[in-house]
Amino acid sequence: MPDDASPRPTQPRREREVARWDLDADVVVVGLGCAGACAAVEAAEAGARVLVLEQAAAGGGTSALSGGLIYLGGGTPVQKACGYDDTPEEMFKFLLYGSGPGADEPKVRLYCERSVEHFHWLEAHGVPFKRSFYPEPSMEAPTDDCLVFCGGEDTHPYNTIARPAPRGHKPQAPRAAGGFLMQRLLAAVERAGARLECDIGARTLVLDGTDRVAGLIALRDGQEQAVRARRGVVLSAGGFILDAEMVAQHCPALARCGWKLSSGHDDGTALRMGLGAGAAAIHMDAGEVALGLTPPRRLVRGVLVNGQGQRFINEDAYYGRIAQASIYRQGGEMYWIHDDDTYEVNDLGMEASWVADSIAELEREVGLPDGALQATLELYNRHAARAVDPLFHKGAQFLKPLDRPPFGCIDLRAQTRDYATFTLGGLRTRPGGEVLTADADPIPGLFAAGRTASGLAAFGYSSGISLGDGSFFGRLAGRSAARG
Amino acid sequence: MPDDASPRPTQPRREREVARWDLDADVVVVGLGCAGACAAVEAAEAGARVLVLEQAAAGGGTSALSGGLIYLGGGTPVQKACGYDDTPEEMFKFLLYGSGPGADEPKVRLYCERSVEHFHWLEAHGVPFKRSFYPEPSMEAPTDDCLVFCGGEDTHPYNTIARPAPRGHKPQAPRAAGGFLMQRLLAAVERAGARLECDIGARTLVLDGTDRVAGLIALRDGQEQAVRARRGVVLSAGGFILDAEMVAQHCPALARCGWKLSSGHDDGTALRMGLGAGAAAIHMDAGEVALGLTPPRRLVRGVLVNGQGQRFINEDAYYGRIAQASIYRQGGEMYWIHDDDTYEVNDLGMEASWVADSIAELEREVGLPDGALQATLELYNRHAARAVDPLFHKGAQFLKPLDRPPFGCIDLRAQTRDYATFTLGGLRTRPGGEVLTADADPIPGLFAAGRTASGLAAFGYSSGISLGDGSFFGRLAGRSAARG
Numbered sequence: 001m002p003d004d005a006s007p008r009p010t011q012p013r014r015e016r017e018v019a020r021w022d023l024d025a026d027v028v029v030v031g032l033g034c035a036g037a038c039a040a041v042e043a044a045e046a047g048a049r050v051l052v053l054e055q056a057a058a059g060g061g062t063s064a065l066s067g068g069l070i071y072l073g074g075g076t077p078v079q080k081a082c083g084y085d086d087t088p089e090e091m092f093k094f095l096l097y098g099s100g101p102g103a104d105e106p107k108v109r110l111y112c113e114r115s116v117e118h119f120h121w122l123e124a125h126g127v128p129f130k131r132s133f134y135p136e137p138s139m140e141a142p143t144d145d146c147l148v149f150c151g152g153e154d155t156h157p158y159n160t161i162a163r164p165a166p167r168g169h170k171p172q173a174p175r176a177a178g179g180f181l182m183q184r185l186l187a188a189v190e191r192a193g194a195r196l197e198c199d200i201g202a203r204t205l206v207l208d209g210t211d212r213v214a215g216l217i218a219l220r221d222g223q224e225q226a227v228r229a230r231r232g233v234v235l236s237a238g239g240f241i242l243d244a245e246m247v248a249q250h251c252p253a254l255a256r257c258g259w260k261l262s263s264g265h266d267d268g269t270a271l272r273m274g275l276g277a278g279a280a281a282i283h284m285d286a287g288e289v290a291l292g293l294t295p296p297r298r299l300v301r302g303v304l305v306n307g308q309g310q311r312f313i314n315e316d317a318y319y320g321r322i323a324q325a326s327i328y329r330q331g332g333e334m335y336w337i338h339d340d341d342t343y344e345v346n347d348l349g350m351e352a353s354w355v356a357d358s359i360a361e362l363e364r365e366v367g368l369p370d371g372a373l374q375a376t377l378e379l380y381n382r383h384a385a386r387a388v389d390p391l392f393h394k395g396a397q398f399l400k401p402l403d404r405p406p407f408g409c410i411d412l413r414a415q416t417r418d419y420a421t422f423t424l425g426g427l428r429t430r431p432g433g434e435v436l437t438a439d440a441d442p443i444p445g446l447f448a449a450g451r452t453a454s455g456l457a458a459f460g461y462s463s464g465i466s467l468g469d470g471s472f473f474g475r476l477a478g479r480s481a482a483r484g
Numbered sequence: 485m486p487d488d489a490s491p492r493p494t495q496p497r498r499e500r501e502v503a504r505w506d507l508d509a510d511v512v513v514v515g516l517g518c519a520g521a522c523a524a525v526e527a528a529e530a531g532a533r534v535l536v537l538e539q540a541a542a543g544g545g546t547s548a549l550s551g552g553l554i555y556l557g558g559g560t561p562v563q564k565a566c567g568y569d570d571t572p573e574e575m576f577k578f579l580l581y582g583s584g585p586g587a588d589e590p591k592v593r594l595y596c597e598r599s600v601e602h603f604h605w606l607e608a609h610g611v612p613f614k615r616s617f618y619p620e621p622s623m624e625a626p627t628d629d630c631l632v633f634c635g636g637e638d639t640h641p642y643n644t645i646a647r648p649a650p651r652g653h654k655p656q657a658p659r660a661a662g663g664f665l666m667q668r669l670l671a672a673v674e675r676a677g678a679r680l681e682c683d684i685g686a687r688t689l690v691l692d693g694t695d696r697v698a699g700l701i702a703l704r705d706g707q708e709q710a711v712r713a714r715r716g717v718v719l720s721a722g723g724f725i726l727d728a729e730m731v732a733q734h735c736p737a738l739a740r741c742g743w744k745l746s747s748g749h750d751d752g753t754a755l756r757m758g759l760g761a762g763a764a765a766i767h768m769d770a771g772e773v774a775l776g777l778t779p780p781r782r783l784v785r786g787v788l789v790n791g792q793g794q795r796f797i798n799e800d801a802y803y804g805r806i807a808q809a810s811i812y813r814q815g816g817e818m819y820w821i822h823d824d825d826t827y828e829v830n831d832l833g834m835e836a837s838w839v840a841d842s843i844a845e846l847e848r849e850v851g852l853p854d855g856a857l858q859a860t861l862e863l864y865n866r867h868a869a870r871a872v873d874p875l876f877h878k879g880a881q882f883l884k885p886l887d888r889p890p891f892g893c894i895d896l897r898a899q900t901r902d903y904a905t906f907t908l909g910g911l912r913t914r915p916g917g918e919v920l921t922a923d924a925d926p927i928p929g930l931f932a933a934g935r936t937a938s939g940l941a942a943f944g945y946s947s948g949i950s951l952g953d954g955s956f957f958g959r960l961a962g963r964s965a966a967r968g
Contacts, residue, residue, distance in 0.1 A: 281765075
């Protein structure tokens with residue numbers, strides 16, 4: 001956060017107040033994560049002189065800390081090689097429903113129609129994908145394998161909306177590939193001829209006499225730098241999860257999450273710069289929330305309950321959905337019930353906090369309402385014995401009565417586990433990256449992508465969406481900015 | 485909504501572009517509902533020349549359509565006369581918790597500390613309150629009685645947070661008193677000497693060379709009118725529930741509600757005018773949602789369940805909480821289960837859509853998951869027989885096993901009932917009404933109150949909050965604007 005003497009992001013400077021330009025480019029990209037890198041590459045390839053400003057000492061941003069999954073589909077070479085028959089239309093049906101309510105239909109449609117092209121673009125720019133499938137869903141493979149289910153496509157209700165296909169594509173590197181992805185993209189930025197300045201933080205936009213964005217004011221070593229952008233500025237500097245006041249004003253539920261996913265600069269400055277130039281911010285209540293429950297996947301045979309001992313979701317759902325439901329709808333109260341058959345310690349080392357010889361005893365020990373957990377499990381077990389789950393439609397392969405003592409409960413409350421989160425709301429943009437006012441008018445010279453913008457996920461999230469829409473719409477924003 | 489040739493609310497005019505001022509005042513108030521009226525009175529009483537612009541043919545706005553309840557407390561004369569011992573501190577504890585998460589603590593505190601003064605101000609300005617209590621909670625009395633519980637203060641969890649007191653104050657008029665309230669406030673506006681222009685819609689702000697608000701552009705008979713505001717503009721023109729696009733971008737859950745509470749002009753124009761001048765909008769996901777389930781109150785003995793046949797709230801909660809929970813957390817799926825003892829047709833004529841001789845049969849007829857409603861009622865009945873509700877803490881007086889056939893289910897799904905709604909998000913303001921940027925800087929010359937601003941209710945709502953914070957913070961905004 002800038003101190004009080006610094007320029008205020010929401011108070012754009014007037015061009016007439018700029019004595020001289022310290023730096024000059026056609027396109028100025030603010031923030032060198034995934035979205036900024038792709039914007040810079042496209043703008044430079046389109047012939048623009050590109051200057052990238054990065055607040056940190058090097059590029060990478062929060063993208064480099066990620067697992068590296070990119071949501072791609074519609075029939076990518078990896079999907080085909082692994083025997084999955086996906087189409088843009090099936091991908092669209094899933095994403096429109098799964099990203100809502102309130103998802104931006106034209107954005108979702110364009111993303112799905114061009115997803116295969118985007119896959120090839122990534123490969124052409126140095127990001128390889130192994131033609132292989134990894135069966136453990138929801139997260140990147142620990143190997144260099146590529147394809148995973150990462151949004152619960154094969155679980156209820158999504159499997160009733162669209163034909164399931166795995167669409168999480170991890171670049172070919174072991175384990176978390178976000179760092180690898182960004183290495184490759186940063187190399188592409190360099191190859192494209194974009195100029196990179198690090199340790200320089202954009203602070204507020206500069207508007208000309210017609211309210212067109214003409215550049216920006218940045219701070220380097222405490223000194224103001226006036227940066228001219230002859231064709232456009234692309235804001236791609238992440239979200240606002242580190243700004244506690246903005247979180248309280250827009251998405252207070254996320255304050256329950258202990259783990260703010262950020263490389264240290266997601267303080268909403270770029271978003272406020274856009275607001276200062278007249279942009280609208282939308283879907284500001286939305287946040288990604290994750291809690292890694294599996295692997296191993298067998299744990300899904302347990303049952304998740306809230307503070308009233310009630311189930312509230314199918315346990316085979318994408319764990320981002322589960323954690324989001326816990327934080328937004330259950331006040332962060334979640335317990336994971338197992339019997340002797342289903343219990344094991346997951347890869348993150350989550351152990352049972354309570355163990356008992358009967359469900360009644362477990363209920364008492366956990367402090368759930370008298371009889372509530374018993375009623376929940378009686379109903380669940382009766383159905384599970386017939387391999388059905390009429391309440392939440394958990395997949396039959398995970399249904400088994402919890403009837404083998406001892407019973408255990410893994411405490412998943414927000415007060416005891418660090419739910420991982422980042423914000424999804426941001427500047428309103430057209431698919432081409434043009435930043436819009438609340439009247440849907442574009443702000444000349446201003447573009448945004450990545451978590452500074454509201455992207456595909458209006459509320460519902462799947463793994464790989466942020467790198468996916470950041471890279472794809474980052475490219476479009478870079479191209480739009482190069483056109484000016 | 486203005487057509488394309490009209491000024492865009494988010495594009496403020498520059499003062500140098502204004503050839504001449506058609507109208508001139510010290511303080512210009514935009515919108516003459518409850519907040520605008522109180523702002524106009526205070527500004528005029530402070531010595532300012534006040535001009536009120538109303539888009540409709542007469543003042544009143546959505547406030548005039550309301551039930552007229554005003555949330556007041558801390559020991560008002562009515563509370564005292566009726567034997568209720570309330571304090572500002574107890575009121576504060578309730579409102580801070582009940583208006584959250586994310587409630588604005590300084591605003592809530594000031595409102596509670598000055599609530600008794602505000603009561604006297606209202607009476608001194610022609611709004612009388614009978615010293616009487618009406619026992620049916622949540623809505624205005626059909627008589628001219630005054631005081632009601634209107635936010636579930638005496639129900640769980642609020643009765644564990646603060647000492648319960650009724651705080652809904654209805655002006656002394658039979659049934660819905662919003663029209664009466666506005667008659668009295670409009671008379672006060674006239675007496676104070678404020679000038680009123682009707683059939684004129686404010687469209688965008690005018691900024692001077694220092695970005696101070698200098699006035700606004702309005703439309704009358706399709707012609708632009710430049711309106712000078714020498715000290716300040718107060719935006720008090722309602723919310724944005726009529727703008728389907730804004731609802732989709734900020735609070736898509738509210739699209740499920742069939743009844744948009746508005747006198748016809750809550751299209752977000754005033755809010756967008758503020759955005760155009762650099763204001764921040766906060767808590768934009770929040771909405772009031774109501775469905776009148778009682779009177780008679782005896783109906784509370786029934787049980788509310790979601791689409792999984794599970795309870796999700798104490799049925800004696802304020803019905804605004806119930807409807808909000810249904811729309812935001814249960815996808816608008818809600819069913820009301822009764823037995824022969826508890827069933828009756830409520831004052832709104834809601835009848836059972838399904839009737840059966842057993843719960844199992846009722847469950848099948850409604851189409852709830854096999855065994856789910858039976859499990860819910862078995863647990864509920866067992867506890868109700870001992871007058872406890874360990875899951876949701878419904879009050880003992882409403883607990884009775886549902887065991888007398890026939891059983892009935894009243895369909896309360898959003899697809900079959902018109903949930904009433906309006907938006908709660910709006911411009912970020914200081915308690916004094918100063919409109920703030922996302923950097924918390926005031927925008928010189930700009931003030932807001934009522935549903936154009938984010939007020940007391942960050943998310944949680946009680947009846948009487950909108951007239952309450954509209955009138956109270958409207959007064960403060962008027963006074964601040966008069967100071968300039």
